[in-house]
Amino acid sequence: MNAHAVGGMPEITYNFAYLDEQTKRMIRRAILKAIAVPGYQVPFAAREMPMPYGWGTGGVQVTAAVLGPKDVLKVIDQGADDTTNAVAIRGFFEKTARVATTTSAVEATVIQTRHRVPETPLAEHQILVYQVPIPEPLRFLEPRETETRQLHALAEYGLMHVKLYEDIARHGHIATTYAYPVEVAGRYVMDPSPIPKFDNPKLDDCPALQLFGAGREKRIYAIPPYTRVRSLDFEDHPFKVQRFAKPCALCAATGVYLDEVILDDKGGRMFVCSDTDYCNGRQVAGHRGEMAAPVGEGA
Amino acid sequence: MTDTPLLIADGLSKNYGNRIGCRDVSLEVYPGEVLAVVGESGSGKSTLLGLLSTELEPSAGRVSYRLRDGRLADLASLGAAEKRLLMRTDWGFVRQNPADGLRMAVSAGGNVGERLMAVGWRHYGHIRDEALDWLAKVEIAGDRIDDDPRAFSGGMRQRLQIARNLVTRPRLVFMDEPTGGLDVSVQARLLDLIRGLVAELGLAVIIVTHDLAVARLLSHRMVVMRHGRVIETGITDQVLDDPREPYTQLLVSSVLAA
Amino acid sequence: MSKPSLPILSVSGVAKTFILHLREGARLPVVNGAGFDLYAGECVALGGPSGAGKSSLLKMVYGNYRVDEGTIRVRDGEEMVDVASTSPRRLIKLRDTTMGYVSQFLRVIPRVGARDVVAEPLIHDGVPPEEAVARAGALLARLNLPERLWNLPPATFSGGEQQRVNIARGLIAHRPLLLMDEPTASLDAANRNVVVELIAEKKRAGVAILGIFHDAEVREAACDRVIDVTDFAKAAA
Incomplete structure (x- = not known):
C-alpha cells in the first residue's frame, strides 16, 4: 500500500475493496457454504462498515468479498442508479477498489441491488448481490430464533402457509406483494429480500449467481445459477404477479414493474419503469410512451 | 378400550438441582382412557406432564409410546423430526393459559388450520372448511373465523385451543389445568364439551388438575401426587369416595360440597 | 324359583374398616366376614337398621369402596372377576359390560x-x-x-x-348384575309401582339384583329374600 502525501497530510489508503483479506476469506467461505446449501442462511461475522445498518452493510460486505479488479459494478436502489444510497455505495467501491462502475445491467459483472431485480435478463458471468434487512421468512409468526432454526432444519413450513392463509382470510387474496417467500431447490424456504413479488419469477432458473447479505442479522444465503425457485401458494390461490393496466408512460414497455409518480396536487400521476437503466435504454432505442418528451426536445 | 397401553412411563424422575420435581413415577395410559393427575401446587404434577410429553428431559426413567404402526417406541430414541411430527399429528397439548397454546395474532381459522398446513394441506378452501367444521364442534360461531383470539373471551380461547389441537385427530391429548382461571359457568360448558369430544373421538387424555370435581367428571382413573411422588392411584370414584392415604383424605375433605 | 347352579355374584369373608387419618387415625369398622351368593333372576335386599353398613357393602360390590379382606367375585361370561383385587381397568370394563348401579x-x-x-x-x-x-x-x-x-x-x-x-x-341398558341403593326413596306411590314393574321385568330377563329398599311395600313386592347385614356389622365392631 502506498500512501500519497497531499499537502503534508498522508492520504488514507484502503485494502482492495475496503475489507482486509482475512475477513474476505471468512465471507467467501460463508458464500461457498451458502451456494452449497441453496436457500440456507449461513451465519457470518459481519463487520462494522462505514455506513449505518439498513444502508446495505450486508450487501456491501458480500460485494467486497466477490469483487475483483476487472469487475464492473452496478448499484441499484429500488430500480434506480441515481438515488443517494446507490450513488454512495458506487462511490465507496470506486474509492476503495478503483473498479469500473456502470449503470448498464448488460455491462455490469457484479450488481448490488436493493428491492429490485433488473428487467434486463441476467447472464452466467454476472453476480447479483441483494441487500437484506430481515433474512428470516418465518420471523413474522415465530419470534424465537431457536425455534425458526428448528423449523428450517426439519423443513416444517406449515407456519409460512399460515401467513399466506391469513392474507387470503383478511384480503380475499394473497396480499403479500414484496418479500414474498420462496422455496429454493425444493428444500429451504427463503425470504427473497423486499423485492416486489413481480420479480420472484426472475429468481427461478436464473443463469446468474444470486447472493443475499444481511449485515445487521449477520446472515448470508444464496441461489446458485439455474436453481428452481418456487413462490409458495395454495392450490386454489396460485401465485400471481402484479399486472399493470398501462405501459410505461416514458418508454411504452409492458410486462415490467412500474412506479407511480405524482405529477401535481390535482391528482395527476404517471406510471413509469422502476428500472431506470432499462427505461433509458428503450428510450434511446426510440421507444416512446404517451408522456415522453418529443424527440429532440430536452433530455 | 383395548388392552395394550398407548403410553408407558417407567420410573420417571426429575431433579431441579437439589429440588425434586418428580420421583420414580410409573404409569400407563390406554387408548380412549382419561387419566387425571391431581395434587396441590408444587406436588410435581406439571413436571410429570412435561416429562410425559417430552417437553422435559427426565433425570431417570423413560416414556414409551405406541406409534400408529403398533410399534412401542422409547420417546428418547426418536429423532427430533419424528418427535415433532408425533406432537403435531398424534398428540395435542391444551395449556392452562390459551396465550401459550394459541397464536394470538393469527385468526381463529389460521390457528385451527396450522396443523393441517403443517402436515401438507395446500388447498385454502379445504383448510377453511375443516376449520369451520371444528369451530362448530367447539361451539364457536362460524362468523368469528377471521377474528383473532385477542377478541375472544377466556372460555372461547380455550375452546379454540381444543379445536386447534384436535383437528389432526390425535390419539393422545395432554391437558394442563384446562379450566383454570375460568368462571364456574364457563368451566361447566368447557368440561361438557371436552367430555363429549373425548367420548366421540375415543381420545386418550392425561389431564393435570387441582380441581377434584374436574377429575371426577372427566377421568376414568386417577393418580394423586405429593412431593413429586404418586401416593395413590385407582378408579376415580374409588379414590375420591374411599381415599386411603392421609393426604388424599385431606384433599377430598378440603373440597366444598356443591 | 329353582336357582341355577352358578352364582352371578359371590361375596366371601369381606371385611372393611375406614381409617380416618384426619381424626388421629380413628377406626370405623363397617363389616366383617360378609358372605352371600346372588343368582340370575333374583332380587335380594340388604336388610338391617341404618348404619349397619348396607350402603357400604353395596359400594364395595361396585368397587366404589375398597375392600380390606375377602373376595367379591362377579361373573363376566365364563370368568369370575374379583372386584376386591382386580385392576382398575378390569373393574372399569366390568362396570361397562356387567354391573349397573342405581344410586x-x-x-x-x-x-x-x-x-x-x-x-x-x-x-x-x-x-x-x-x-x-x-x-x-x-x-x-x-x-x-x-x-x-x-x-x-x-x-x-x-x-x-x-x-x-x-x-x-x-x-x-342390559347388565347381568344390578345394584340399587334406595331407588324409590323420593318417589310417589304410582312411580314406585312402575319401578317394581321394571324390577320384575329385569328379573324375567335373568338379571340378578342386589339392593337396599327401605320402603317395605316395594321390598315385599320386588325382593325374593333379604340378607341381614347386622351380623356382619356386629362382627366388625
Whole structure:
C-alpha cells in the first residue's frame, strides 16, 4: 500500500475493496457454504462498515468479498442508479477498489441491488448481490430464533402457509406483494429480500449467481445459477404477479414493474419503469410512451 | 378400550438441582382412557406432564409410546423430526393459559388450520372448511373465523385451543389445568364439551388438575401426587369416595360440597 | 324359583374398616366376614337398621369402596372377576359390560338434557343414537317424567324427577348384575309401582339384583329374600 502525501497530510489508503483479506476469506467461505446449501442462511461475522445498518452493510460486505479488479459494478436502489444510497455505495467501491462502475445491467459483472431485480435478463458471468434487512421468512409468526432454526432444519413450513392463509382470510387474496417467500431447490424456504413479488419469477432458473447479505442479522444465503425457485401458494390461490393496466408512460414497455409518480396536487400521476437503466435504454432505442418528451426536445 | 397401553412411563424422575420435581413415577395410559393427575401446587404434577410429553428431559426413567404402526417406541430414541411430527399429528397439548397454546395474532381459522398446513394441506378452501367444521364442534360461531383470539373471551380461547389441537385427530391429548382461571359457568360448558369430544373421538387424555370435581367428571382413573411422588392411584370414584392415604383424605375433605 | 347352579355374584369373608387419618387415625369398622351368593333372576335386599353398613357393602360390590379382606367375585361370561383385587381397568370394563348401579342421587352432568343422560349407557353399548334416544324417551314416559323436561339438564329438577332420570339411566341398558341403593326413596306411590314393574321385568330377563329398599311395600313386592347385614356389622365392631 502506498500512501500519497497531499499537502503534508498522508492520504488514507484502503485494502482492495475496503475489507482486509482475512475477513474476505471468512465471507467467501460463508458464500461457498451458502451456494452449497441453496436457500440456507449461513451465519457470518459481519463487520462494522462505514455506513449505518439498513444502508446495505450486508450487501456491501458480500460485494467486497466477490469483487475483483476487472469487475464492473452496478448499484441499484429500488430500480434506480441515481438515488443517494446507490450513488454512495458506487462511490465507496470506486474509492476503495478503483473498479469500473456502470449503470448498464448488460455491462455490469457484479450488481448490488436493493428491492429490485433488473428487467434486463441476467447472464452466467454476472453476480447479483441483494441487500437484506430481515433474512428470516418465518420471523413474522415465530419470534424465537431457536425455534425458526428448528423449523428450517426439519423443513416444517406449515407456519409460512399460515401467513399466506391469513392474507387470503383478511384480503380475499394473497396480499403479500414484496418479500414474498420462496422455496429454493425444493428444500429451504427463503425470504427473497423486499423485492416486489413481480420479480420472484426472475429468481427461478436464473443463469446468474444470486447472493443475499444481511449485515445487521449477520446472515448470508444464496441461489446458485439455474436453481428452481418456487413462490409458495395454495392450490386454489396460485401465485400471481402484479399486472399493470398501462405501459410505461416514458418508454411504452409492458410486462415490467412500474412506479407511480405524482405529477401535481390535482391528482395527476404517471406510471413509469422502476428500472431506470432499462427505461433509458428503450428510450434511446426510440421507444416512446404517451408522456415522453418529443424527440429532440430536452433530455 | 383395548388392552395394550398407548403410553408407558417407567420410573420417571426429575431433579431441579437439589429440588425434586418428580420421583420414580410409573404409569400407563390406554387408548380412549382419561387419566387425571391431581395434587396441590408444587406436588410435581406439571413436571410429570412435561416429562410425559417430552417437553422435559427426565433425570431417570423413560416414556414409551405406541406409534400408529403398533410399534412401542422409547420417546428418547426418536429423532427430533419424528418427535415433532408425533406432537403435531398424534398428540395435542391444551395449556392452562390459551396465550401459550394459541397464536394470538393469527385468526381463529389460521390457528385451527396450522396443523393441517403443517402436515401438507395446500388447498385454502379445504383448510377453511375443516376449520369451520371444528369451530362448530367447539361451539364457536362460524362468523368469528377471521377474528383473532385477542377478541375472544377466556372460555372461547380455550375452546379454540381444543379445536386447534384436535383437528389432526390425535390419539393422545395432554391437558394442563384446562379450566383454570375460568368462571364456574364457563368451566361447566368447557368440561361438557371436552367430555363429549373425548367420548366421540375415543381420545386418550392425561389431564393435570387441582380441581377434584374436574377429575371426577372427566377421568376414568386417577393418580394423586405429593412431593413429586404418586401416593395413590385407582378408579376415580374409588379414590375420591374411599381415599386411603392421609393426604388424599385431606384433599377430598378440603373440597366444598356443591 | 329353582336357582341355577352358578352364582352371578359371590361375596366371601369381606371385611372393611375406614381409617380416618384426619381424626388421629380413628377406626370405623363397617363389616366383617360378609358372605352371600346372588343368582340370575333374583332380587335380594340388604336388610338391617341404618348404619349397619348396607350402603357400604353395596359400594364395595361396585368397587366404589375398597375392600380390606375377602373376595367379591362377579361373573363376566365364563370368568369370575374379583372386584376386591382386580385392576382398575378390569373393574372399569366390568362396570361397562356387567354391573349397573342405581344410586340414590343423580350426579348431574352440566348441560346434558335428561333424555340424553338416560340414553348414554345405550350409546356406550353401541346402540345407534337415534334408537337410544327413542328408547330413553319411552322409559322416561313410563316413569311419568313430563316430556317438556326431556331436553332440559336435570340440575334444576325436583328430587323425585332427578331420581326417575337416575333409575331410567341405570335400567335402560342390559347388565347381568344390578345394584340399587334406595331407588324409590323420593318417589310417589304410582312411580314406585312402575319401578317394581321394571324390577320384575329385569328379573324375567335373568338379571340378578342386589339392593337396599327401605320402603317395605316395594321390598315385599320386588325382593325374593333379604340378607341381614347386622351380623356382619356386629362382627366388625
